Amino acid sequence: MKTATKKQRGLGAAKQGVHHFWAQRMTAVALVPLVLWFIYSIMQVVGAPYLVALDYMKEPHRVVLMVLLIWASMSHLRIGLSEVVEDYVPDHGMNAAAKMLVTFFCALIGVTCLYAILRIAFVA
Amino acid sequence: MTKSSPERPLSPHLQVYRWPVTMLTSITHRFTGIGLGLGFLLLACWLVALSLGEGPYEAVQAFHRSFIGRFLLLGFSWAVIFHLFNGIRHLFWDAGMGFEKETADRTGWVVLALSVVVTLALWWIAYPMGGL
Numbered sequence: 001m002k003t004a005t006k007k008q009r010g011l012g013a014a015k016q017g018v019h020h021f022w023a024q025r026m027t028a029v030a031l032v033p034l035v036l037w038f039i040y041s042i043m044q045v046v047g048a049p050y051l052v053a054l055d056y057m058k059e060p061h062r063v064v065l066m067v068l069l070i071w072a073s074m075s076h077l078r079i080g081l082s083e084v085v086e087d088y089v090p091d092h093g094m095n096a097a098a099k100m101l102v103t104f105f106c107a108l109i110g111v112t113c114l115y116a117i118l119r120i121a122f123v124a
Numbered sequence: 125m126t127k128s129s130p131e132r133p134l135s136p137h138l139q140v141y142r143w144p145v146t147m148l149t150s151i152t153h154r155f156t157g158i159g160l161g162l163g164f165l166l167l168a169c170w171l172v173a174l175s176l177g178e179g180p181y182e183a184v185q186a187f188h189r190s191f192i193g194r195f196l197l198l199g200f201s202w203a204v205i206f207h208l209f210n211g212i213r214h215l216f217w218d219a220g221m222g223f224e225k226e227t228a229d230r231t232g233w234v235v236l237a238l239s240v241v242v243t244l245a246l247w248w249i250a251y252p253m254g255g256l
Contacts, residue, residue, distance in 0.1 A: 025218060028211055035208050039246070046250040047185070050178040057174060077161045084154065109164050116171035124175050 020079050027076040034069045041065075054124060063121040067114060074110035078103055145232035152236075153210045156203040163200035201246065206239035 041062065045053045056062070081102040089095045141147075170188075173180035187193045213231050216222045222231055 025215070028215060032208065032212060032215075035204065039204065043246065043250055043253075046253045050174075050181045053174055053181070057171075073160075073164065077157075077164070080157045081161060084158065105161070109168055113164075113168050113171055116168070116175040119175035120171070124177070 020082075024076060024079045027072045027079075030068070030072045031076060034065065034072060037065055038069055054120065057117075057120050058124075060121075063117055066117050070110055070113045070117070074106045078106040081106070144229065145236070146228050149210055149213075149232045149235060153207060153214070156207040156210075159199065159203045160207060163196070163203060166196060166200055198243070198247065202239060202243040205243050205246075206235070209235045209239050209242075 041056075045056050048056070057066070082099050085095060085098040085102060089098050170184055173184040188197060213222070213235055217228075222228060
């Protein structure tokens, strides 16, 4: 506890209790248009030859939208998978370990995708 | 303690309860969510291959055209579409709309049917494009 009881009494909750709930809804709302855009875009390059696909993905607005898609997806996935762990892993140690694994997985996939996007944009 | 007779009614339980469609969509939302997390590996592989050059890209494309590749992509695309549609349904619920039993049942069936129809339609369009 950071504040003395006499100072915090009557001030109400810290309004942080719904942080994960709210973050999951925000990323969900962001992901609706992003995923619709992604489905449309990926349909344009299905089976495309290398150079066609590369030029397509290099397009600046696509790079920006892909970064947003990956970012929002991994944030959403981290909260969602953590929720599954909270529901099904009762042991405290296992629970903590599983949540760490979830976080590391999302970070690894997210950063790998971001690296690839930036490489496509600036190097390939 | 007397042994309970087998004729006595059982309490509702996952194995004896007739599943309403809302239960089916709920657990499917969770399963597709987990599946999408794993499916993101497919996207990661495709992006990394595209960033590395023509060789890796062609290798990934060849995997996508294989039986296992197509099966995974079909599952992934359906999972994306189901989770998207059902996610929109959840957002309406969060806003306090459509939570009545009949409405929730109806939208559950709509989401299930629509996810299959849209997935098949997209594959029907994409199939001739890339020899997928």
